[in-house]
Amino acid sequence: MLELILLSVAKVMGIVMVFVMAVAALLTWIERKQSALIQNRVGPNRASVAGLRLGGIFHLAADAVKMLTKEDFDPETDNPLMFRLAPFLAVVPVMLLFAVIPFGPGEHFLISNVGVGALFILAVSSLGVYGSTIGAWASNNNFAMLGSIRTTAQMISYEVSMGLNLVGIFMIYESVNLQDIVIEQGSLIWGWLPAWGIVLQPLAFILFMTASIAETKRAPFDLPEGESEIVGYFVEFSSMRFGLLALSEFIGIVAVGATAAVLFLGGWQIPWVQGTGGWLTVAQVGAMILKTLFVVWLQMAIRWTLPRFRYDQLMRLGWQYLLPLSLLNIFITGVVLMFVEQGRI
Amino acid sequence: MEQVIFWILAIGTVASSVAVIVPPMGRNPVHGALSLVVAFFFLAGLYVMLVAHLVAVLQVLIYAGAIVVLFLFVIMLLNIQSEDLGHPRPTISKLIGVIAVGFVSIVLIGFILKDKGMAEPPVGLPSDSTFGTVKTVGNLLYTSYIVPFELTSILLLVAVIGAVIMAKRRL
Structure with missing residues (x-):
């Protein structure tokens, strides 16, 4: 019993604290640096340690110190408890997501092998909305309220097509367990093509990424934050409370990266390499981390490339394009699977 | 161990369900909706203990993740203040409600004491892993x-x- 608890704690620390938090913290700097490079600016470059600037990477530490030492401002509200609870409600669900994501073969790189892992991800990510909604409502601020209403409508709309996009994956790999899905993706079609989700479900991958970016409230779907018009649902939050809300967004990006890597990019599988054990396992964990970082980079690049939608366009995209396309994808997958089972393909 | 977890979950479910309608939480519709979410979580825990993992996840996904969010959405848009609700007064419909709840609970307690359980298991349930x-x-x-x-x-x-x-x- 004690051994099990210690092992679980070690796994949680290793995955969430070391990998996820490190990447999320780095993202706060990468986001500014990348936007600067894309827009032909210099970007953060003031913070330095002993004269070394390293492209402004020390802004990480500077930001953390600033967040932690600034005044905790409490707005005039009837619900101080809810206001203080909101950052935690935002950050806990995105961290919980990593409980079921397999970072490598076997039991050691996976916190908990839940049978319904993929559904667990959908369920937990759907809880993220409470943080922003409750926070905005408890702030007693009309701008925050507008942001919260936008968040709720957006997240409910895009959750539907996000879930439906995964149905095709479940149908092909005949499992909702993430480790099983990754193992199934190790096989080859016609002897040379890796059976990755992105190969078998290209439409679902595009739709999933679109819906996920909308779920994490990132540009081009950043209407709930809309700095230029309503500031956002976190307008009343200051210091580390704001820090937690911002951090939850960055952890969300890593979570989307890891989920997309597991479901569509073969997880820890290295293409055309079978088996596990020894150094190969290390390489496979490295492959999973690389794939996660690739999807994180993709989201960052999309953020600084596409202009944002108008609110009515956002809703129309969700319900009139993404949802029917997801249903079409399920239908086509079903038809193809039927032909495959009958041996016609 | 299982007993302890069961009692925590069971008491949590009942307490948070009661908190949905009973003051101080129940006085504020938003707090009520949030206690409903907590109740759903405890209920999901009970489903997990019954090895019904799928039902547990769907409970969180659909009820906590979507339906109560819509509840909150509507409640927040209505923006009800506690003055608008007025003081709670006894009415006939509330009396009928109390009688109905009392009747149902007496029947339930009677069944539990008799320990009848389910007459026969539903068809086709596999008993293995x-x-x-x-x-x-x-x-x-x-x-x-x-x-x-x-x-x-x-x-x-x-x-x-x-x-x-x-x-x-x-x-």
Whole structure:
């Protein structure tokens, strides 16, 4: 019993604290640096340690110190408890997501092998909305309220097509367990093509990424934050409370990266390499981390490339394009699977 | 160990369900809705203890993740202040409600004391390790229980059409 608890704690620390938090913290700097490079600016470059600037990477530490030492401002509200609870409600669900994501073969790189892992991800990510909604409502601020209403409508709309996009994956790999899905993706079609989700479900991958970016409230779907018009649902939050809300967004990006890597990019599988054990396992964990970082980079690049939608366009995209396309994808997958089972393909 | 977890979950479910309507939480609709979410979580925990993992996850996904969010959405848009609700007064419908609840609980307690349990287990339930998995539940739903499943679908379809008609009176 004690051994099990210690092992679980070690796994949680290793995955969430070391990998996820490190990447999320780095993202706060990468986001500014990348936007600067894309827009032909210099970007953060003031913070330095002993004269070394390293492209402004020390802004990480500077930001953390600033967040932690600034005044905790409490707005005039009837619900101080809810206001203080909101950052935690935002950050806990995105961290919980990593409980079921397999970072490598076997039991050691996976916190908990839940049978319904993929559904667990959908369920937990759907809880993220409470943080922003409750926070905005408890702030007693009309701008925050507008942001919260936008968040709720957006997240409910895009959750539907996000879930439906995964149905095709479940149908092909005949499992909702993430480790099983990754193992199934190790096989080859016609002897040379890796059976990755992105190969078998290209439409679902595009739709999933679109819906996920909308779920994490990132540009081009950043209407709930809309700095230029309503500031956002976190307008009343200051210091580390704001820090937690911002951090939850960055952890969300890593979570989307890891989920997309597991479901569509073969997880820890290295293409055309079978088996596990020894150094190969290390390489496979490295492959999973690389794939996660690739999807994180993709989201960052999309953020600084596409202009944002108008609110009515956002809703129309969700319900009139993404949802029917997801249903079409399920239908086509079903038809193809039927032909495959009958041996016609 | 299992007993301890069960009692924590059971007491949590009842307490948070009561908190939905009873002051101080119940006085504020938003707090009430949030206690409902907490109740759903405890209930999901109970499902996990019954090895019904799929039901537990769907409980969180659909009720906590979608339906109560919509509740909150509506409550926040209405922006009800506690003055608008007025003081709670005893009415006849509340009296009827109390009598009905009392009656149901007496019947339930009677059944529990007699320990009748379920007369016979439902058909087709596997007793091995496949119990409660997505595959088993799906197979049962689409074979043994296809008629109730389809009837539920029709019910939901009717509800959707009704919602569209309510929202768009002038199509």
